[in-house]
Every structure is written in structure tokens, then in C-alpha cells.
Amino acid sequence: MKAVIARAATYTVAAILVVGATYATPRLPQKKPAEELLNAQQQSMATLPVAMLRERFDTLASGESLRSVFARGGVSEVLASQALKALTIINPGRVRAGMPIVFRSAAPDSAPTEIVLHLAIDRLLHLKRDGASWTESEEQLPWTTDTIVVSGNISSTLYDAMDSSAADLLPAGARQQLTWSLADVFEYKIDMSRDLQPGDAFRVMAERSSSTSGAVRIGKVLAATFTLSGSELQAIRYASHHVSGDFFDANGRSLRAAFLRAPLEFRRISSTFGGRFHPILGVWKQHKGTDYAASSGTPVRAIGDGTVVRAGWGNGYGNVLEIRHRNGFVSRYGHLRGFASGVHTGSHVAIGQTVAYVGMTGLATGPHLHFEVLVNGVQRDPRSALRDRSGDPVPASERPAFETQRALMMAVLESSSSATSPTGLAAR
Numbered sequence: 001m002k003a004v005i006a007r008a009a010t011y012t013v014a015a016i017l018v019v020g021a022t023y024a025t026p027r028l029p030q031k032k033p034a035e036e037l038l039n040a041q042q043q044s045m046a047t048l049p050v051a052m053l054r055e056r057f058d059t060l061a062s063g064e065s066l067r068s069v070f071a072r073g074g075v076s077e078v079l080a081s082q083a084l085k086a087l088t089i090i091n092p093g094r095v096r097a098g099m100p101i102v103f104r105s106a107a108p109d110s111a112p113t114e115i116v117l118h119l120a121i122d123r124l125l126h127l128k129r130d131g132a133s134w135t136e137s138e139e140q141l142p143w144t145t146d147t148i149v150v151s152g153n154i155s156s157t158l159y160d161a162m163d164s165s166a167a168d169l170l171p172a173g174a175r176q177q178l179t180w181s182l183a184d185v186f187e188y189k190i191d192m193s194r195d196l197q198p199g200d201a202f203r204v205m206a207e208r209s210s211s212t213s214g215a216v217r218i219g220k221v222l223a224a225t226f227t228l229s230g231s232e233l234q235a236i237r238y239a240s241h242h243v244s245g246d247f248f249d250a251n252g253r254s255l256r257a258a259f260l261r262a263p264l265e266f267r268r269i270s271s272t273f274g275g276r277f278h279p280i281l282g283v284w285k286q287h288k289g290t291d292y293a294a295s296s297g298t299p300v301r302a303i304g305d306g307t308v309v310r311a312g313w314g315n316g317y318g319n320v321l322e323i324r325h326r327n328g329f330v331s332r333y334g335h336l337r338g339f340a341s342g343v344h345t346g347s348h349v350a351i352g353q354t355v356a357y358v359g360m361t362g363l364a365t366g367p368h369l370h371f372e373v374l375v376n377g378v379q380r381d382p383r384s385a386l387r388d389r390s391g392d393p394v395p396a397s398e399r400p401a402f403e404t405q406r407a408l409m410m411a412v413l414e415s416s417s418s419a420t421s422p423t424g425l426a427a428r
Contacts, residue, residue, distance in 0.1 A: 054105040056112075062097040073103035074112055079134075083115065083127050086134040090117070090125065121215045143209040145219065149413060150178065154200040158183065158192050161202070170208070170216060177218040178206055184265075185221050185235045185247055188391070190228070191261040193292070194383065201227045203413050223409035236406045243392045252402055254391030258326070259304040260351060261386055263333060263371050264292050264358075289332070289372035290382050296337055296367040298358040302349045303331050303386070311344050317370065318362025321355060328377075329385075334370035335362050 056073050060066070070080040084092045099119070103112040115127040124139040152165030162179045163172075170178065182204050183192045190196075207219030224235045235247040235255055245256030306325040314320030317334035321343070324330050337359025349355055360367045373385040394402045 054108050054110075056103040056105075058101050058103070060095060060097055060099045060101060064097070066092050066095060069101055070115070073101065073115070074105070075103070075115070076111060079111060079129070079132065082132055083129075083134045086127060086136050087125075089136060089138055090119065121217070122211050122213075141211045141213055141215075143211050143217075145207055145209045147205060147222065147412075148208045149203065149205045151203045152201065154196050154202075155198050158196060158202070170218075174208070174216045174218050178204065178221075181206065181218060181221050182224060185224055186226055186233070186255070187260055187262070188255050188257040189233055189261065190226060191383065193262065194290070195228065195261075197229065200229070205409065205413055223413055225413060234406075234410070236402075236409050238394070238402050238405055240394055240398055240402075242395050242398070245391055248394060248402065248406075250406070252394040252399060252406075254393070256391045258351075259329075259386045260301065261303075262292070263300050263303055263331070264294055264298060264369060265301070289334075289370055289379070292358075292369045292371060294358045294367065294369060296357075296359055298369075299340075299354040300333055300336065300356040300358060300369055302351060302353050302355045304329070304351045306331070306349060308343060308345055308347045308349060308355075311339050314362065316363040318364060319356075319359065320362075323349060323355070328375055330374040330377075332370075332372040332374065334372075335359055335364040335368060337361065337367075 058069055058073055060069055066084060067080050070083060071077070075083065095117075099117060101118070102116040104114040104116070105112050111129075113129050117125040117127070119125055122141040122143065124141070126137045126139060127134050128137070148166075148169050150162070150166045150169065152161040154161050159176070159179055162175050162182075166175045166178065182202065183190075185204075186192070202225065204221060204224040206221045209217050209219055220237065221235075222237050226233050226235075232250075234250040236249075237246055238248050239246075240248075240254075243254050245254035247255040249255060300321075302323055304323075304325045306323040306329075308321065309324045309330070310320060310322035312320070314334065317332075319334075319336035319338060321333045321336060321339060322330055333356055335358075336356045339356045340354045343349065343355050358367055358369050364370075371382060373380050373382045375385055
């Protein structure tokens with residue numbers, strides 16, 4: 001992996017979101033997402049009064065009741081019953097597994113005087129005790145938002161490139177969020193599971209929100225570039241009043257095209273287009289399509305608007321779905337566990353709509369999706385058949401505004417590679 005650059009930028013809404021970039025960003029510790037949440041919550045306790053001498057941290061296990069966790073935290077049966085009766089903000093019988101809970105006591109070996117339920121990364125529920133009675137209150141933790149610019153080179157996968165390039169800016173969970181967001185931006189143009197090659201590069205500018213507890217999350221992607229085999233594709237966020245889609249390329253054309261590049265949001269290919277040794281039939285046969293390995297039940301989405309022409313059993317394909325699109329295109333999805341509600345022969349589906357679920361029916365050794373594209377009845381490699389389906393352009397009336405926004409966005413992206421001092425501008 002070549003050296004990669006990740007720097008922070010700030011922006012203001014008044015200047016079309018972006019006016020500069022900053023590069024002095026504190027290094028955040030790298031932890032697993034669950035660890036990040038618990039540690040961020042523990043950090044939020046650092047400002048408690050000194051009189052709080054004892055804290056016990058616990059987590060609600062799968063299938064466990066709040067009463068059980070309360071008992072483990074030193075709350076008697078009588079006090080636990082009163083505490084559960086005091087809860088009105090949430091239903092005590094419907095709380096998520098894994099929720100951190102903090103018990104606070106005024107002195108060691110005394111009953112807790114406060115219980116804190118961490119309902120979300122930025123939402124706390126406090127139960128405070130006065131004698132045998134409890135009162136509840138909710139706390140929303142504030143967030144501050146700035147903008148970061150992350151640049152990276154591909155050596156293996158987009159995940160690996162993001163992990164190495166954004167380590168100074170984002171914890172592990174936020175890096176994963178940014179990876180998914182970047183893939184979503186280019187989902188009409190790039191299949192991140194198979195189009196990337198070593199030496200390709202990306203640059204992305206996105207909102208980063210940080211809470212007072214130290215938690216970090218990713219907001220909107222504002223602009224991005226992807227360089228594939230030397231060719232750069234730009235994505236500029238722009239709100240057009242006449243053209244659908246959130247992102248536009250350097251020529252002002254919407255990245256929202258007639259087809260998605262892949263039928264799964266989270267994808268990993270297990271075989272490539274062309275000849276292969278069939279794992280069940282045991283013979284060398286032409287494998288005209290793409291196999292995406294995924295867990296059974298993973299939603300399968302229609303790659304484009306169309307009409308279902310087949311939804312049923314297809315011998316070696318198992319449960320198979322075929323959708324007819326415009327201009328002679330047909331997409332085929334095989335080895336399905338089942339079909340989504342309302343999907344049947346003759347039904348109309350929209351691009352991105354969940355139409356079926358990954359399975360292992362038919363000639364399949366494990367759960368995966370077999371995907372094919374036919375053009376005028378002839379099977380084609382999906383990678384080439386779905387490429388370069390350009391979207392609609394920004395109308396002439398909006399062109400000046402788009403060009404202004406594009407220039408500002410690209411200036412920030414490009415300046416992230418130079419050694420520039422912080423701008424000193426405040427984040428919004």
C-alpha cells in the first residue's frame with residue numbers, strides 16, 4: 001500500500017457547504033465498534049461529581065430482562081420493581097440486547113442511587129432514586145460536525161484502503177460507514193467487489209459528527225473521486241430541481257443511471273465470468289454470470305426498472321427470477337431462497353427494490369446469488385453490459401450553480417494532498 005493521505009476540512013453552509021480544509025485532526029483510538037460505544041460512554045462519566053464513588057458497568061444480554069441486570073447491579077427486588085414501574089419513556093420488556101447500563105452508588109456496598117440506560121450512542125435514560133422512589137429523565141448528547149477528506153490507494157480491497165488511510169481521522173466503525181457510503185455514491189458506476197484493481201485510488205469528502213462522549217459517526221458524502229485504471233470519475237453532491245439523483249459527474253450528468261452495477265448492497269464475488277469447473281456437476285462449463293457470496297436471506301435488489309417475466313423454479317437455478325428491462329435487457333437472479341412479497345410474473349418492479357432473497361436452491365453448494373444479464377436474448381458479462389449507462393444532465397438553467405459548487409468541492413479535494421496550514425474556519 002502506497003502512502004495515503006487523510007486530512008480534515010471544515011465548511012460552512014453559507015458558502016455552498018465547502019470553503020476550505022483543515023488538517024490538524026487529533027488521532028482517535030482504533031477499537032471495535034462495540035468497544036467504541038462502551039468506552040465512549042465510560043468517557044462521558046468522567047465529568048461526574050467526585051461524590052460519585054462507585055460505578056458498575058454492565059450489558060444487557062440477549063434474552064435477558066432489565067430486572068435480571070438490575071439484580072446483578074445491586075438493586076434489590078423491591079427497588080427493581082419500583083424502578084421498572086417508573087419507566088415510561090421505554091417499554092421495559094422491549095429493550096435491545098447489548099445495551100450498556102451503568103449503576104452509580106454513593107458509597108461501596110450501598111444500593112445504587114442512579115441507573116443509566118444507554119438507549120443509543122447519543123441518548124441516555126437516567127433513573128434516579130430518592131429513598132424507595134425513582135424518577136426518570138432523558139438526556140440527548142450534543143454533536144459537533146466538521147468535514148473530513150480521506151484519500152487512499154487500492155492494493156487489495158476498498159475496506160483495507162479505507163482502514164489504512166482514515167486511521168488518524170475515524171475509529172473502526174466510522175471507517176466502515178464511510179466505506180459503505182462511498183460504495184453507495186458510485187453504485188451506478190462501479191461494482192466495488194470486482195472492478196477495483198491495485199493502483200486505483202479514491203478521494204472522498206464527508207461530514208463527520210463527534211459527540212461529547214467521544215463517539216464518531218459519518219454523515220453525508222459531499223464529493224468524491226475514483227480513479228480506475230487511470231480514468232477519474234467525479235461525484236459532486238448537487239440538489240437539482242429537474243434531474244433525479246444526489247450526485248453528478250464532471251460533465252454535469254447524474255450518476256443515477258438506468259442500472260445498478262450490482263444486485264447486492266454488500267457483495268463478495270466467489271467466481272468470475274467465464275469457464276469454470278462446476279462444483280456439483282463436476283464438469284468444465286461456461287459460467288455465464290457472476291456469483292455473489294452472501295448470507296442466506298440477504299435482500300436481492302432489482303438492478304433496474306422492469307417487469308417480472310419469470311418467478312419460480314428453474315431446475316439448476318433453483319428459485320429463479322427474471323426481470324425484463326428496456327432496450328432488450330433482461331436480468332436473471334438464481335439460487336434464491338424466495339421472492340419478496342408482491343413479486344410474481346407480470347408485476348412491475350423499481351430499480352433498487354428488494355425482489356428476492358439469497359439462498360442455495362438448485363445446483364448450489366452454499367448460499368450465494370447467481371446473477372446474469374441478457375441483451376436481446378444473448379448472455380453478456382454483467383461487468384461490460386451494465387457499464388457506462390449515463391444519467392440525465394443538469395439543465396442549462398442550473399449549469400452555473402452546479403459549476404460553482406463543483407469548483408469549490410474539487411478545490412477542497414485536490415488541496416488535501418498539499419501541505420497547507422489550517423484555515424481556522426469554524427465547523428458548522
